[in-house]
Amino acid sequence: METIQETFIKKGVSVVPRLCPRHQAESIYQKIFEQIDHCAREVGCDIERYLSNVSRWVDPSPVTQSIHTWANVFLKNRLNEIMGQEVELKKTNIISKTAYASRAVPCHQDISYSPDQPYEFSLWFALHDVTQNDGVMEFLPYSHHAEIASAVDFWQPNFIDKVARSSAWRKNSIHLPVQAGDAILFDSRIWHRSADSQSHHLRFAIVTRWCRADYKPPPHIPEKIPADFGMWNCGQLTEALLKQGLETCFQQAITADLATYIRAWNVKLTQREKIPFPVDFIHAKQSLDDLLILQQASVLHNGGDAQGIVYPKLWTHLLEPLSKWLNKIKTEQTSIYHDRP
Numbered sequence: 001m002e003t004i005q006e007t008f009i010k011k012g013v014s015v016v017p018r019l020c021p022r023h024q025a026e027s028i029y030q031k032i033f034e035q036i037d038h039c040a041r042e043v044g045c046d047i048e049r050y051l052s053n054v055s056r057w058v059d060p061s062p063v064t065q066s067i068h069t070w071a072n073v074f075l076k077n078r079l080n081e082i083m084g085q086e087v088e089l090k091k092t093n094i095i096s097k098t099a100y101a102s103r104a105v106p107c108h109q110d111i112s113y114s115p116d117q118p119y120e121f122s123l124w125f126a127l128h129d130v131t132q133n134d135g136v137m138e139f140l141p142y143s144h145h146a147e148i149a150s151a152v153d154f155w156q157p158n159f160i161d162k163v164a165r166s167s168a169w170r171k172n173s174i175h176l177p178v179q180a181g182d183a184i185l186f187d188s189r190i191w192h193r194s195a196d197s198q199s200h201h202l203r204f205a206i207v208t209r210w211c212r213a214d215y216k217p218p219p220h221i222p223e224k225i226p227a228d229f230g231m232w233n234c235g236q237l238t239e240a241l242l243k244q245g246l247e248t249c250f251q252q253a254i255t256a257d258l259a260t261y262i263r264a265w266n267v268k269l270t271q272r273e274k275i276p277f278p279v280d281f282i283h284a285k286q287s288l289d290d291l292l293i294l295q296q297a298s299v300l301h302n303g304g305d306a307q308g309i310v311y312p313k314l315w316t317h318l319l320e321p322l323s324k325w326l327n328k329i330k331t332e333q334t335s336i337y338h339d340r341p
């Protein structure tokens, strides 16, 4: 029978059954949950609201601190045995799916997101049972031998997962249900995704990134290509648009940070000030509140949005109509300037 390492090398993915006993996974989850509850209170919202906007925490974070040593000692020892050589821990994440954020993470290759500091493989450790309906991990076996594509920017508004619709994916992908305490080992070049959760059960995983001692990164990893509004520029664009909007709509010129612009816009929407473009006040305000939670979680907890929900929602409810209006004003001003005798 093939070893876990042989399957991993051949197919790019392999399951590690019972990496640790279920009760250990459960007690790790309890500690993580207590930390998340604390984080939610710190940003002034309930845990449901926090978890609808924050679904990933990267070490160093108060949420990952209770597992830091466990990953570096227990997981490392188990991986040294499985791989038959020393491995080095590069990064630790906790990733969640819940009733409040239950979407898919679209098809991608991990390596494309860190071209400057590539890692070799991930260990996805399940803290809950994951059946077909719980946001199961899915893989395209052998695709780690394919050419590396640029990172997929699934934070773009109206993003469509073309790989998941491809015939190769539909014919050859596999899904890997696991139990609490099991893990999945996968190559950083393999195409994979996590499905949306239909059950809305808790599905937390500890996702660690590793290299073997003799790891040689592939020679060519494409650069990330920023979209018009997406993963790599949405923070700056949002800040610039909100600032410009305050100046142009309300003659309120301030130079501050994103949180201040969000709060200032929130006041305008709450007071139902006259806004010169069509906007759904309730949705726009809710999207701003959500972004403020994500922003605070990012600063305080190294938290992020694994499913790409928060920024695209704000784009639809406020930023897109605002940017169209700002462009219109700019065009009108330019034409007045050019029309001068």
Ligand SMILES: O=C(O)CCC(=O)C(=O)O
Pocket: 095, 096, 105, 110, 122, 192, 193, 194, 205, 207
């Ligand atoms: O846990 C998930 O939902 C997605 C994890 C994933 O795709 C990754 O860690 O690369």
